[in-house]
Amino acid sequence: MPPRTQEQYQEIRTERKTRIMQAALEVFSEEGFDKASISKIAGRAGVSKGLMYNYFNSKEDLIKTIFIDALNKLMGGFEDDPDKIPTKEMFAGFIRKSMEDFKNNLPYWRMYFTVMMQPDVMGLVEKEFLEIAMPVLTMMAKYYENRGFENPMAKARILGAILDGVGVNYMIDPENFPYEDAVEIIIEKLT
Amino acid sequence: MPPRTQEQYQEIRTERKTRIMQAALEVFSEEGFDKASISKIAGRAGVSKGLMYNYFNSKEDLIKTIFIDALNKLMGGFEDDPDKIPTKEMFAGFIRKSMEDFKNNLPYWRMYFTVMMQPDVMGLVEKEFLEIAMPVLTMMAKYYENRGFENPMAKARILGAILDGVGVNYMIDPENFPYEDAVEIIIEKLT
Amino acid sequence: MPPRTQEQYQEIRTERKTRIMQAALEVFSEEGFDKASISKIAGRAGVSKGLMYNYFNSKEDLIKTIFIDALNKLMGGFEDDPDKIPTKEMFAGFIRKSMEDFKNNLPYWRMYFTVMMQPDVMGLVEKEFLEIAMPVLTMMAKYYENRGFENPMAKARILGAILDGVGVNYMIDPENFPYEDAVEIIIEKLT
Amino acid sequence: MPPRTQEQYQEIRTERKTRIMQAALEVFSEEGFDKASISKIAGRAGVSKGLMYNYFNSKEDLIKTIFIDALNKLMGGFEDDPDKIPTKEMFAGFIRKSMEDFKNNLPYWRMYFTVMMQPDVMGLVEKEFLEIAMPVLTMMAKYYENRGFENPMAKARILGAILDGVGVNYMIDPENFPYEDAVEIIIEKLT
DNA sequence: TATGAATGAGCCTTCATTCAT
DNA sequence: GATGAATGAAGGCTCATTCAT
Numbered sequence: 137m138p139p140r141t142q143e144q145y146q147e148i149r150t151e152r153k154t155r156i157m158q159a160a161l162e163v164f165s166e167e168g169f170d171k172a173s174i175s176k177i178a179g180r181a182g183v184s185k186g187l188m189y190n191y192f193n194s195k196e197d198l199i200k201t202i203f204i205d206a207l208n209k210l211m212g213g214f215e216d217d218p219d220k221i222p223t224k225e226m227f228a229g230f231i232r233k234s235m236e237d238f239k240n241n242l243p244y245w246r247m248y249f250t251v252m253m254q255p256d257v258m259g260l261v262e263k264e265f266l267e268i269a270m271p272v273l274t275m276m277a278k279y280y281e282n283r284g285f286e287n288p289m290a291k292a293r294i295l296g297a298i299l300d301g302v303g304v305n306y307m308i309d310p311e312n313f314p315y316e317d318a319v320e321i322i323i324e325k326l327t
Numbered sequence: 328m329p330p331r332t333q334e335q336y337q338e339i340r341t342e343r344k345t346r347i348m349q350a351a352l353e354v355f356s357e358e359g360f361d362k363a364s365i366s367k368i369a370g371r372a373g374v375s376k377g378l379m380y381n382y383f384n385s386k387e388d389l390i391k392t393i394f395i396d397a398l399n400k401l402m403g404g405f406e407d408d409p410d411k412i413p414t415k416e417m418f419a420g421f422i423r424k425s426m427e428d429f430k431n432n433l434p435y436w437r438m439y440f441t442v443m444m445q446p447d448v449m450g451l452v453e454k455e456f457l458e459i460a461m462p463v464l465t466m467m468a469k470y471y472e473n474r475g476f477e478n479p480m481a482k483a484r485i486l487g488a489i490l491d492g493v494g495v496n497y498m499i500d501p502e503n504f505p506y507e508d509a510v511e512i513i514i515e516k517l518t
Numbered sequence: 519m520p521p522r523t524q525e526q527y528q529e530i531r532t533e534r535k536t537r538i539m540q541a542a543l544e545v546f547s548e549e550g551f552d553k554a555s556i557s558k559i560a561g562r563a564g565v566s567k568g569l570m571y572n573y574f575n576s577k578e579d580l581i582k583t584i585f586i587d588a589l590n591k592l593m594g595g596f597e598d599d600p601d602k603i604p605t606k607e608m609f610a611g612f613i614r615k616s617m618e619d620f621k622n623n624l625p626y627w628r629m630y631f632t633v634m635m636q637p638d639v640m641g642l643v644e645k646e647f648l649e650i651a652m653p654v655l656t657m658m659a660k661y662y663e664n665r666g667f668e669n670p671m672a673k674a675r676i677l678g679a680i681l682d683g684v685g686v687n688y689m690i691d692p693e694n695f696p697y698e699d700a701v702e703i704i705i706e707k708l709t
Numbered sequence: 710m711p712p713r714t715q716e717q718y719q720e721i722r723t724e725r726k727t728r729i730m731q732a733a734l735e736v737f738s739e740e741g742f743d744k745a746s747i748s749k750i751a752g753r754a755g756v757s758k759g760l761m762y763n764y765f766n767s768k769e770d771l772i773k774t775i776f777i778d779a780l781n782k783l784m785g786g787f788e789d790d791p792d793k794i795p796t797k798e799m800f801a802g803f804i805r806k807s808m809e810d811f812k813n814n815l816p817y818w819r820m821y822f823t824v825m826m827q828p829d830v831m832g833l834v835e836k837e838f839l840e841i842a843m844p845v846l847t848m849m850a851k852y853y854e855n856r857g858f859e860n861p862m863a864k865a866r867i868l869g870a871i872l873d874g875v876g877v878n879y880m881i882d883p884e885n886f887p888y889e890d891a892v893e894i895i896i897e898k899l900t
Numbered sequence: 901t902a903t904g905a906a907t908g909a910g911c912c913t914t915c916a917t918t919c920a921t
Numbered sequence: 922g923a924t925g926a927a928t929g930a931a932g933g934c935t936c937a938t939t940c941a942t
Contacts, residue, residue, distance in 0.1 A: 139903055139942045148905070168445050170361030174933060184907050189934065252499070253444040254359050287505070294493065294509040301492015302485065308443070314478070318485040325516040336922095365916060375924050377918085386916065527901095550827050552743030556937060566903050568939085577937065634881070635826040636741050672887040676875065676894060679886070683874015684867065690825070696860070700867040707898040712921045712924055721926070747912060757928050762913065 153191050156181045157202045165246040169199060169254050196260055203251060204264045206244045210237055211268050214275075222279045228323045230275075231299070235319050238303050246307060272296075279327075298322060344382050347372045348393045356434040359441050360390060387451055394442055395455045397435045401428055402459055405466075413470045419514045421466075422490070426510050429494050433501070440495060463487075470518075489513060535573050538563045539584045547625040550632050551581060578642055585633055586646045588626045592619055593650055604661045610705045612657075613681070617701050620685050624692070631686060654678075661709075680704060726764050729754045730775045738819040742772060742827050769833055776824060777837045779817045783810055784841050787848075795852045801896045803848075804872070808892050811876050819880060845869075852900075871895060 140148075159181035163172040174195055178185045192198040214230075222230070238245055252258060276292035285291050299322070306315040350372035354363040365386060369376045383389040405421075413421070429436055443449055467483035476482050490513070497506040541563035545554040556577060560567045574580040604612070620627055634640055658674035667673050681704065688697040713721075732754035736745040747768055751758045765771040787803075795803070811818055825831060849865035858864050872895070879888040 139901085140905095144942085145904070152905085168361075170359070171445075173931080175931090185933090186908065186935080187906055190905065195933065250444050253441050287508070290505040290508055291512075293496070293504060294512060297493045297496035297504070297509065298489045298513075299492070300496060301490070301494075302488045303492075304495075305484070305488035305491060308449075313484060313488070314481040317478070317481055318488065321482075321485060321517070322489075326512070364914080366914095376916090377924055378922080380917070381922070550743070552741070555935080557935095567937090568903055569901085571938070572901075632826050634877075635823050636744075640881075669887070669890070672890055673894075675878070675886060676891040679874045679878035679891065680871045680895075681874070682878060683870045683872070683876075685874075686877075687866070687870035687873060695866060695870070696863040699860070699863055700870065703864075703867060703899070704871075708894070712922085713926095717921085718925070725926085746910080748910090758912090759914080759929065760927055763926065768912070 149191070152183065152187070156183060156188065156191055156198075157205065160198055161202050161206065161243055161247055164199060164202075164250060165243040168250050199247075199251065200260045200264075203248070203261050204268075206241075207248075207265065207268050210241060210244065211272065214272060221282045222275065224327060227276075227279050227327055231319060231323055231327075234299065235303075235315065238306075239315070242307060242310070245303065249304060249307070295322075295326060298326070340382075343372075343374065343378075347374060347379065347382055347389075348396065351389055352393050352397065352434055352438055355390060355393075355441065356437040360445050390438075390442065391451045391455075394439070394452050395459070397432075398439075398456065398459050401432060401435065402463065405463055412473045413466065415518060418467075418470050418518055422510060422514055422518070425490065426494075426506065429497075430506070433498060436494065436498060440498065486513075486517060489517070531573075534563075534565065534569075538565060538570065538573055538580075539587065542580055543584050543588065543625055543629055546581060546584075546632065547628040551636050581629075581633065582642045582646075585630070585643050586650070588623075589630075589647065589650050592623060592626065593654065603664050604657065606709060609658075609661050609709055613701060613705055613709070616681065617685075617697065620688075621697070624689060627685065627689060631689065651678075677704075677708060680708070722764070725756065725760070729756060729761060729764055729771075730778065733771055734775050734779065734816055734820055737772060737775075737823060738816040741823045772820075772824065773833045773837075776821070776834050777841075779814075780821075780838065780841050783814060783817065784845065787845055794855045795848065797900060800849075800852050800900050804892060804896055804900075807872065808876075808888065811879075812888070815880060815883070818876065822877060822880070868895075868899060871899070 156177070160172070160177045163177045163180055166172070167176075174188055175185055177198075178188050188198070192201060251261065273289070273292050273296060276295055277288040280288035280291040299319075302313075302315060302318040302322070306313045306318075347368070351363075351368045354368045354371055357363075358367075365379055366376055368389075369379050379389070383392060442452065464480070464483050464487060467486055468479040471479035471482040490510075493504075493506060493509040493513070497504045497509075538559070542554075542559045545559045545562055548554075549558075556570055557567055559580075560570050570580070574583060633643065655671070655674050655678060658677055659670040662670035662673040681701075684695075684697060684700040684704070688695045688700075729750070733745070733750045736750045736753055739745070740749075747761055748758055750771075751761050761771070765774060824834065846862070846865050846869060849868055850861040853861035853864040872892075875886075875888060875891040875895070879886045879891075
């Protein structure tokens with residue numbers, strides 16, 4: 137008896153939500169959190185301002201949602217088998233794959249670092265971020281532990297930080313920054 | 328009540344400008360560029376809102392000025408003697424000194440990365456930034472060149488990026504991130 | 519699946535309209551006219567937002583309708599026999615019964631006074647209100663007239679006003695306000 | 710050295726604040742709390758929207774301030790001498806004077822009752838209201854106590870409620886409601 | 901008839917900037 | 922030079938109402 141079936145409604149909602157999130161990712165990436173206005177995001181998504189609040193409770197909710205959603209997608213490829221000790225090759229492969237992901241998802245990462253640097257916004261996603269990022273760090277630590285390093289977790293964090301650094305520099309200047317070289321050097325010297 | 332001399336006026340101006348810039352640095356660092364209001368900065372500096380515009384043409388001019396000024400101060404210790412080839416010890420010393428500077432000037436660096444991530448603001452400052460940062464990069468490149476590395480400038484940029492990365496991670500989590508360890512590893516493996 | 523009869527449809531409509539009006543009464547009473555949202559009322563009634571407009575043309579129409587409807591219900595007990603002169607006991611009984619009605623229908627009265635105070639909304643409802651309230655006032659006036667008072671209608675209005683006053687005060691502070699005492703004093707001194 | 714003296718600034722502030730509060734009182738009285746927009750109040754006061762927030766932190770702060778301010782002014786005439794037992798004449802005089810005040814300050818009282826009926830808004834001023842209204846109630850109770858009534862405070866509250874009632878009815882229909890007669894009857898029968 | 905997605909006007913609030921004094 | 926009152930544009934958000942299905 138309803139004029140549209142539940143499925144039809146669900147479809148509409150999913151499609152719209154996706155479109156809004158894509159537009160928001162773009163705009164956040166281009167302008168940063170504060171400068172990105174709901175109005176502009178709505179315009180980019182081809183949707184009215186009011187409709188935004190049919191799908192997200194607030195601007196913060198919006199960035200939080202796309203942050204976590206995209207992080208999940210990006211980390212989705214990472215399969216942690218707790219019993220398997222990664223070999224040097226596997227580890228290097230993981231790092232290279234991360235680099236490719238990064239290059240293919242620059243807008244997201246631009247937004248990610250925007251968020252990281254925004255004092256107020258980081259608080260919103262800290263918990264979810266740690267939940268998602270921790271398995272990767274743990275895997276790295278396991279690798280170092282197995283190779284006899286002291287303080288393997290510290291080593292893992294340092295490696296993560298270093299990869300952050302080259303990633304950001306690539307992001308800021310993709311034309312000129314020698315990203316591949318950097319990664320190969322890191323693999324060679326630090327794994 | 329004798330009229331003040333030109334020098335006295337100049338002194339007052341200088342002192343006040345400094346005070347405003349310090350207050351602004353603090354507030355930008357605490358709240359980010361957009362959230363930091365002129366009002367709050369003026370209050371922190373003990374100065375009226377209107378007077379701010381006597382010293383700076385706009386909010387953007389303000390952040391641009393303190394950005395460049397602080398960058399100059401931070402880089403001030405760096406003396407480039409184009410004829411001198413840095414030894415490994417000198418190079419390591421330079422890196423360690425940079426780390427100390429970073430730790431002693433966290434508020435500035437917090438602002439620095441805030442600015443780096445703000446698409447609109449970075450544009451304002453790009454030119455000056457390169458001018459100031461280039462000598463350091465050049466020196467690093469010279470070091471690598473002298474030690475027979477290929478693409479020494481690329482190596483220099485990579486090293487800079489890596490130092491960025493560990494710096495930011497320290498900044499985000501100063502309690503736990505093993506900054507010194509990271510720097511020693513970098514010195515050991517990458518110089 | 520036999521088609522429903524006209525009567526069945528009518529029944530559904532009536533039942534649903536009642537449910538909406540009850541929900542609206544609650545929400546208006548809890549939040550006031552402006553703060554009460556159609557969305558919330560629809561939710562409370564278990565009905566879609568759109569359907570609301572199948573039964574009421576607007577939010578104003580809705581409050582107007584429940585106002586009049588409830589007023590009719592509340593006054594429904596009042597049987598005016600124009601030939602019968604009320605005795606003091608009957609009159610006192612009428613007042614006490616009104617008090618009981620009031621206590622049993624606090625949500626409605628809360629809405630009633632909310633409406634009374636809302637300049638825009640009162641206008642919508644003034645005419646109907648007078649039509650319904652007038653017989654009561656007339657009866658009161660007849661009582662006073664029969665007991666030889668001057669200006670019996672003025673006396674009636676004053677009595678009504680006084681009962682309003684104690685009602686509102688009870689409504690605002692039902693725990694502490696001595697409603698019964700007030701009514702007995704009024705009966706004793708003013709009838 | 711300041712371009713305007715502190716006194717001049719204070720003068721401006723006082724004058725503006727007064728003007729805004731008068732405009733706000735009018736508009737709140739005409740339209741109720743929710744319907745009264747900051748925009749409209751600003752327009753009525755001949756002032757920009759933004760300036761409102763130079764004087765009041767929020768719309769709630771605004772209504773709270775004028776509510777308390779006006780209540781203080783209205784109650785200002787009431788002098789409580791705890792040792793003096795009011796005579797019947799004094800008591801009657803007090804009631805008549807209150808009525809005059811009420812008639813002379815209808816806009817304020819319209820706002821007052823608007824506020825009383827707004828669930829959310831009343832909470833804001835409850836404390837201050839009680840502080841200001843209590844002495845009057847106490848005085849009334851003392852009068853009844855001295856005349857040997859039981860539960861003098863209850864009697865006082867009932868009298869207050871009754872005066873409320875006639876006041877509101879006069880407010881709603883000032884042309885026709887017999888306010889003076891009502892007050893005289895109340896004085897005669899209930900004091 | 902029934903649904904809820906969609907709209908758009910309007911609200912409160914903030915803030916960089918200007919300007920009379 | 923110095924002040925802070927004043928402005929106005931813009932932002933996030935809410936909600937009565939409409940309409941395709």
